[in-house]
Amino acid sequence: MAISYEEMHGSPQESFDNTNGWTAIRQLRCDWDEREELVAELLYTEYDGIITGTGTIPGVIALTFSIAPAPGEQQGTGNQASYEKAIVTVNYGRDTQQGPDPDAGDYFEDFQPTGEFQTIDYRNLFWNEGGPTPPPGVTVDDLVQITSGASLGKLFLGGDYILKRFGLETYPTDKLALIGKVNSNAVTPKTTYLAGIGTFAAETLLFQPPTMEYVLQPSGEYLINVTYRFNYKPETHNKFFYPGSSTLISGWYKPKTFNLSYPPTTAIDVYESTTFSGF
Numbered sequence: 001m002a003i004s005y006e007e008m009h010g011s012p013q014e015s016f017d018n019t020n021g022w023t024a025i026r027q028l029r030c031d032w033d034e035r036e037e038l039v040a041e042l043l044y045t046e047y048d049g050i051i052t053g054t055g056t057i058p059g060v061i062a063l064t065f066s067i068a069p070a071p072g073e074q075q076g077t078g079n080q081a082s083y084e085k086a087i088v089t090v091n092y093g094r095d096t097q098q099g100p101d102p103d104a105g106d107y108f109e110d111f112q113p114t115g116e117f118q119t120i121d122y123r124n125l126f127w128n129e130g131g132p133t134p135p136p137g138v139t140v141d142d143l144v145q146i147t148s149g150a151s152l153g154k155l156f157l158g159g160d161y162i163l164k165r166f167g168l169e170t171y172p173t174d175k176l177a178l179i180g181k182v183n184s185n186a187v188t189p190k191t192t193y194l195a196g197i198g199t200f201a202a203e204t205l206l207f208q209p210p211t212m213e214y215v216l217q218p219s220g221e222y223l224i225n226v227t228y229r230f231n232y233k234p235e236t237h238n239k240f241f242y243p244g245s246s247t248l249i250s251g252w253y254k255p256k257t258f259n260l261s262y263p264p265t266t267a268i269d270v271y272e273s274t275t276f277s278g279f
Contacts, residue, residue: 003038005030008087012047022047022060024092029070035086039065040219047092064091108164109191111232119153121244122146156241159232161205163190163279168224171212174278175228178207182237184273187230203273205230206237228279238269 008027016022024047030038047060070085146152165172187200208229214222231237235252244250254267 003030003034003041005038005088021094023094024060026090026092028088028090029085030088032069032083032086035067035088038088039067040217042090043217060092060094062090063093065089107190108162108166109189109194110162111189111194111197112160112162114158114160115155116158116233117153117155118241118250119243120250122152157234161187161189161200161230161232163228163230165226165228165279166223167215168226171224172210172226175207175210175226178274178276179209180207180271182206182271182273183230183276185275185277187276200230200232201234201236203236203238203271204233205276206233206271207276230276237271238273240270 005028008029011027012024014022014024028038042062042065044061044063047062066089068087068089069083070087182203183200183205184202186202187205189195189197208231210229211227213225213227215225216222235241239252239254242248242250242253255270256267
């Protein structure tokens with residue numbers, strides 16, 4: 001049942017800055033006995049004032065409240081206060097936890113790039129633009145082989161894909177079994193904010209332990225905000241960097257198991273792959 005209230009004179013008050021975006025303050029008058037129900041009813045609802053003149057502003061929601069007795073409404077006697085009406089002040093703004101995409105709803109997504117530095121084996125590298133094969137007019141004697149004291153390496157792109165879910169009613173126990181596994185299916189971000197990232201290919205996401213945050217509701221109940229983290233590796237997590245040798249160039253390879261014969265022939269997956277769904 002919707003709680004009845006009226007907007008006070010001079011309400012709403014709106015403001016904008018380039019850090020917080022649009023914010024608004026409303027003052028609402030309701031029955032004193034229904035003030036808590038009104039807070040619960042309005043919490044996280046979108047602001048429907050006159051910011052653009054066209055209705056709601058996506059992502060600008062009711063975040064905090066304060067309550068005071070309406071002036072001249074005290075009806076108690078002695079040390080007992082009794083009020084008929086309440087003034088509920090509602091503060092609207094953008095929930096910074098939910099990121100810049102107002103259409104994400106109860107989702108937040110982010111991608112933080114990282115770099116992984118890998119050392120390259122020096123034995124098949126030379127100090128010359130021509131490399132191991134001399135350019136015209138240069139003899140082999142002119143090539144100076146790189147020594148073990150030179151630590152040459154390369155920075156490889158990686159990242160952390162972050163997906164946060166708001167307002168879960170139950171602990172996501174089914175996701176705990178995915179820790180330490182990689183995706184067997186391609187994963188596409190849920191929000192338009194990460195549209196430019198594209199799709200994460202199979203085995204490029206390694207599921208990390210999630211973190212839980214418990215959020216108190218006006219009813220006294222708790223909901224759970226869950227942050228899921230996936231480590232992104234374009235080369236796939238079942239390939240590892242080999243620095244190179246005199247017989248094999250540096251690159252990303254799957255390890256192989258030994259059997260009774262040499263050389264080893266069976267490539268193995270260090271990380272088990274499984275379907276990532278239901279996030």
